[in-house]
Amino acid sequence: MDTHARLHENISALADGELAASELELAFAALDTPAGRQAWDAYQHIGHALRSAQRDGELSAGFEARLASRLAIETAHESEAGRVSTTPLEAGSLPQR
Known part of the structure; x- marks a missing residue:
């Protein structure tokens, strides 16, 4: 796995509260970068949408x-x-x- 993908995986796990303690330092370092902050914002937005009781639209057929x-x-x-x-x-x- 490439480093970029691994950092995004760590940020996603951190946002979900599932990151291992041994990976925290790497995730926090990634959050100090513009790409890391953008990923964090995206994962927060996704989490909010998934937890939202109100849906904006229906899923497509199939x-x-x-x-x-x-x-x-x-x-x-x-x-x-x-x-x-x-x-x-x-x-x-x-x-x-």
Whole structure:
């Protein structure tokens, strides 16, 4: 995983209250950068939207099925250690961990 992705993952975990104590220093250092603050703001906005009881609109038709399909691919990808992504969906659309 590249450093940029790792920093964003740490900031996301910090925003969710799930960051390990051993990772706090790295996350706080990332928050001292403009990109880190922008990521923090984005994750806070996303969290607020997810927790909001009021929805601005309905999800598109088939959203739940598409999400479940992508999550299944991601789960399968993570469980196959050392496997190289070969499909465009895996290589381009899903975040690498």
